[in-house]
Amino acid sequence: MSACLDIRGLSAVLPNGQRVLRSVSLTVQPGEVRALVGESGAGKTMIGKAVLGVLPKSVRIVEGEMLIEGEDLGRLDAKARRTLIGARTALIPQDPLTALNPSRRIGAQMTDRLVRILGWSGERADTRIRQLLDEVQIRDPERVLKSYPHELSGGMRQRVLIAAAFAAEPRLIVADEPTTALDVTVQKQILRLIAQLQRDHGTAILFVTHDLGVVAKISQKVSVLYAGKVVEEAETTQLFDAPQHPYTRALIAATPRYTDPYASLKPVDEAVLAGLSAEIAAADQDWRPGHG
Amino acid sequence: MDDARISRGGLSPRLWLAGGWLLIALLAAIFAPLVAPQDPLAQDLMLERLPPFWLDGAEPGYWLGTDSLGRDLLSRLIFGGRIAFIVAFAAATSACLLGSALGLIAGYFGGWADRIISRVVDVWMAFPPVLFAILLVAVLGTGLSSVILAIAIIDWTRFCRVIRAEAMSQARMDYVESARIAGYGRIGIMLREVLPNVLPSVVALLSLEMGIAVIVEAILSFVNLSISTDDPTWGSIIAEGRLSIHQAWWVLVFPLITLILTVLSFSQFGEALKARFDPVLR
Numbered sequence: 001m002s003a004c005l006d007i008r009g010l011s012a013v014l015p016n017g018q019r020v021l022r023s024v025s026l027t028v029q030p031g032e033v034r035a036l037v038g039e040s041g042a043g044k045t046m047i048g049k050a051v052l053g054v055l056p057k058s059v060r061i062v063e064g065e066m067l068i069e070g071e072d073l074g075r076l077d078a079k080a081r082r083t084l085i086g087a088r089t090a091l092i093p094q095d096p097l098t099a100l101n102p103s104r105r106i107g108a109q110m111t112d113r114l115v116r117i118l119g120w121s122g123e124r125a126d127t128r129i130r131q132l133l134d135e136v137q138i139r140d141p142e143r144v145l146k147s148y149p150h151e152l153s154g155g156m157r158q159r160v161l162i163a164a165a166f167a168a169e170p171r172l173i174v175a176d177e178p179t180t181a182l183d184v185t186v187q188k189q190i191l192r193l194i195a196q197l198q199r200d201h202g203t204a205i206l207f208v209t210h211d212l213g214v215v216a217k218i219s220q221k222v223s224v225l226y227a228g229k230v231v232e233e234a235e236t237t238q239l240f241d242a243p244q245h246p247y248t249r250a251l252i253a254a255t256p257r258y259t260d261p262y263a264s265l266k267p268v269d270e271a272v273l274a275g276l277s278a279e280i281a282a283a284d285q286d287w288r289p290g291h292g
Numbered sequence: 293m294d295d296a297r298i299s300r301g302g303l304s305p306r307l308w309l310a311g312g313w314l315l316i317a318l319l320a321a322i323f324a325p326l327v328a329p330q331d332p333l334a335q336d337l338m339l340e341r342l343p344p345f346w347l348d349g350a351e352p353g354y355w356l357g358t359d360s361l362g363r364d365l366l367s368r369l370i371f372g373g374r375i376a377f378i379v380a381f382a383a384a385t386s387a388c389l390l391g392s393a394l395g396l397i398a399g400y401f402g403g404w405a406d407r408i409i410s411r412v413v414d415v416w417m418a419f420p421p422v423l424f425a426i427l428l429v430a431v432l433g434t435g436l437s438s439v440i441l442a443i444a445i446i447d448w449t450r451f452c453r454v455i456r457a458e459a460m461s462q463a464r465m466d467y468v469e470s471a472r473i474a475g476y477g478r479i480g481i482m483l484r485e486v487l488p489n490v491l492p493s494v495v496a497l498l499s500l501e502m503g504i505a506v507i508v509e510a511i512l513s514f515v516n517l518s519i520s521t522d523d524p525t526w527g528s529i530i531a532e533g534r535l536s537i538h539q540a541w542w543v544l545v546f547p548l549i550t551l552i553l554t555v556l557s558f559s560q561f562g563e564a565l566k567a568r569f570d571p572v573l574r
């Protein structure tokens with residue numbers, strides 16, 4: 001069986017030639033949660049955007065392949081790629097406020113996609129949305145469906161987005177720091193909900209986070225990203241038991257109690273970072289697209 | 293659209309006052325032949341320069357007095373409102389459709405479309421608008437449709453600039469990205485996701501532009517470049533009033549008040565509507 005998501009040697013550059021992704025390889029097997037962890041600016045969001053086909057115009061992919069369920073995105077024309085991505089993936093975004101259209105009602109936004117993109121009947125879409133709202137434990141779906149985004153709390157909005165992401169039964173969900181913008185008290189509930197729906201629906205998730213505590217809770221496998229480079233990948237339990245790369249060890253050391261997802265990160269040990277930066281700078285020296 | 297937005301909450305006093313004046317002026321203009329106390333064109337030298345009703349020498353039936361040809365001022369203002377409103381609606385709507393469409397395309401698509409449209413806007417705005425209008429009417433010939441066309445041709449840039457900027461900031465929003473991930477086409481996203489969010493601004497600008505069109509039409513009438521000189525327009529009444537300011541101040545003052553009230557009401561009405569249209573401000 002082919003992987004749900006297979007990224008092979010993906011490199012991307014900015015217009016000034018600076019590399020934002022450095023030969024990134026990573027797979028997400030069907031039904032698996034793969035965490036992608038790294039500090040802010042490491043390129044986690046870039047990887048998610050690359051998979052979903054929404055990289056900023058300034059970022060150019062210079063090498064590598066991305067396959068969704070065995071289909072190479074690079075070999076499809078733009079329209080077929082959009083269709084494939086639209087049908088098989090979904091995003092749970094970081095900021096649930098800006099991810100919802102402020103001038104359209106929640107209900108219209110949620111059913112719209114099922115009706116227009118997947119061609120469902122309005123009735124079927126409505127039933128489906130209500131079912132999903134129930135799964136994310138929204139008790140008054142009537143009110144929520146009629147609301148505008150700003151009328152809901154951050155936690156409610158994120159529930160809505162989780163419901164929307166699962167509604168079309170995608171194979172792969174990219175969750176980009178889905179709890180970061182939320183109050184600490186709701187973070188735990190939202191995390192639990194995502195884990196619950198993930199198990200129930202068997203959806204594979206690429207779970208982007210800067211928080212090792214979250215990694216420990218939700219994922220089976222982890223990739224550790226630093227400056228656009230995957231420095232280590234492992235089963236989650238292994239990563240914590242026996243981290244191989246110095247950066248991973250430093251990252252774990254910087255998380256006071258990694259089993260507590262709400263403890264904040266301390267700065268990573270500077271000596272480790274200096275070493276890593278030197279290593280990457282050296283690699284950049286003799287890097288050419290296609291030989292990376 | 294499924295998002296009916298004008299149903300909630302109380303009306304602000306601003307909306308009431310501005311809307312009230314516009315409604316009265318509009319109804320009076322529409323039903324001018326029924327409402328106007330006199331024939332606006334009927335001259336009577338026996339009745340020249342009658343003062344408004346509260347002054348000595350006023351005649352009943354000539355509430356705001358008469359001009360130097362003995363024509364009833366109120367009736368002329370009411371009939372003048374017809375042209376003012378026709379120009380306001382037709383010119384502002386045309387400018388709005390053209391400018392908003394181009395602004396939406398420039399702001400949302402960016403790239404070449406934006407560069408070309410923005411360039412044209414820059415060139416356009418380099419002309420002083422009133423001079424531009426006079427020039428255009430001189431070329432197009434006088435008459436109602438040339439005035440409307442001239443205003444639309446000049447003022448679409450107002451819409452274009454504002455809507456471009458708004459569409460541009462909307463295009464960067466995450467919900468636009470989510471729509472792209474879901475598989476919506478670019479045009480679909482522009483119309484379904486971006487347009488509703490710039491609509492409040494479009495409405496406010498549209499109303500403001502109606503006021504501006506009223507002024508431009510008055511200016512063109514004032515310099516005798518608008519409609520045929522027989523039909524009363526606010527601008528032509530003001531022009532006549534200016535000549536007899538020392539003998540009959542009311543012929544100048546009442547049309548000015550009418551004009552100012554109407555223009556202010558349009559802009560206030562637009563702002564109030566915008567606030568009600570915007571789901572976040574509401």
Ligand SMILES: Nc1ncnc2c1ncn2[C@@H]1O[C@H](COP(=O)(O)OP(=O)(O)O)[C@@H](O)[C@H]1O
Binds near residue numbers: 014038044045059
């Ligand atoms: N629109 C953009 N254009 C160019 N560079 C960007 C853009 N967005 C982010 N970057 C750069 O790309 C790198 C990776 O960013 P990002 O993927 O957002 O990091 P993360 O999600 O891990 O915090 C950063 O160095 C950032 O400065």
Ligand SMILES: [Mg+2]
Binds near residue numbers: 041044045046177
């Ligand atoms: Mg990010």
